[in-house]
Amino acid sequence: MMKQKIFAAAVAAPFLMTGTSVLGAAKTSVESGMEMFNDSKLGSSSNESSCNSCHAGGKGLENAGEKKKLSKLVNKCLVGQMAGEKIDGRTVAMRSLKMYIKSLSN
Numbered sequence: 001m002m003k004q005k006i007f008a009a010a011v012a013a014p015f016l017m018t019g020t021s022v023l024g025a026a027k028t029s030v031e032s033g034m035e036m037f038n039d040s041k042l043g044s045s046s047n048e049s050s051c052n053s054c055h056a057g058g059k060g061l062e063n064a065g066e067k068k069k070l071s072k073l074v075n076k077c078l079v080g081q082m083a084g085e086k087i088d089g090r091t092v093a094m095r096s097l098k099m100y101i102k103s104l105s106n
């Protein structure tokens with residue numbers, strides 16, 4: 001039993017790392033936030049939109065930096081507008097995305 005679990009983890013780990021280069025980024029940064037903002041495949045989005053399609057140059061996000069539930073608002077768009085999957089609010093990915101959004105609203 002134990003051996004099987006270890007084997008499964010060893011097979012899955014490299015795949016997860018290469019498959020999610022941005023989502024799996026180790027450090028929070030405005031740059032990776034910007035990449036995600038422009039990525040039409042963010043959250044495995046199944047349509048052609050990226051955040052930037054609707055919020056080009058920070059359009060509609062002028063006050064977003066002050067919102068307490070920013071992760072929720074981001075996920076609302078990610079799921080509702082982009083037909084993608086939520087990103088956990090505690091991840092480096094979400095923190096980077098929020099960092100970039102805040103940089104747009106200043």
Ligand code: HEC
Pocket residue numbers: 037042049050051052053054055060061062063064067070073074077078081082097101
């Ligand atoms: C198809 C267009 C569309 C896409 C794509 C889209 N949004 Fe939005 N977004 C909207 C609209 C319209 C609103 C305002 C209405 C609402 O709250 O649903 C909004 C609202 C928001 C808000 C709340 C702003 C505020 O001040 O209350 C945030 C934050 C946001 N979007 C971030 C994002 C992020 C990040 C992405 C990419 C993951 C994204 N949006 C993708 C259309 C879009």
